[in-house]
Amino acid sequence: MKILLLLFTIIIPVIMLYLDRRIDKAHNFFNLFAVISFLIFSIIASTSIYQIIADGDVFMTTIHGLFLNEVFLLTGAYVGVFTIYRLLKLTLEES
Template sequence: MEWLVLIGTVIGGALVFLLRKLGGIWRSAANLAALVAYAIVVAVSGGKVIEIIVDDEVLMTTVHEIFLNELFLGGSAYLAVFGFSRLMESMGKRGK
């Protein structure tokens, strides 16, 4: 199963890399999507931390509920792909 995540990250990262290379609206869209994904991941995880503090209850089920949140999973997935594409971009700049 991990190989599917690896392949998805590499292919998705390559696609985002190509979108960013096109420039213009495509670069802005990829960056905006990363900004929204970041805000979602922070809001969902921060909300869960606040819930744990307010309830004064740290149960493994409470902590792991975050992985059942589709927004968190989708945002995290896009951030992984976006981060991979940015790493590919920075590696290309070092060679020049």
């Protein structure tokens, strides 16, 4: 499973870069989806932290329950993959 995660972290940004070069408006979709993903990711994180503070929980394991939220994980994964894609794109444009 760890190997698959590593491979997908490399392969998906390369596919995104390929689609960006082949389809004119692909970068618009990638950017929009990244903004939406980042907003959802941030809202889930902030509301979870607020709830912990409001409840007065002091256990570190309480915040780790956030990692059980599938939407949080999916949006965070896309933000990570998108960041690698943008870095690849920037590197290729500068060279």
